[in-house]
Amino acid sequence: MKKLIYILFLFTLTQFTIAGNSDKVKLSEKVVTGKVTDNSGETISGAKITIAETGETFFADMEGNFKITLKTDKEYSISVNTMGYQPLVLKSTNLTTFSDLTLKEL
Secondary structure, three states: OHHHHHHHHHHHHHHHHHHHHHHHHHHOEEEEEEEEEEOOOOEOOOOEEEEOOOOOEEEOOOOOEEEEEEEOOOOEEEEEEOOOEOOEEEEEOOHHHHOEEEEOEO
């Protein structure tokens, strides 16, 4: 009976420790939302947004909106590509830089 109590205690303690660590990771992340448009303000759907440091790729929806999750304590380079427009490359630690992106036509 003592062994069972010890095992349950250790299991419970482990669960609290793991949950505590995952909360710390979530606090260091930020969700960045924005819109991809052209010079005239028209939305660009399906634009490919790539984060160079992580290799993650996101796509703008039909209204040009996108949502990406980044760690706030790093400098990031993102590239935005779609057919008919010049690629856009931005590098910044200020994550609001990535919120509204404007592409130039070819």
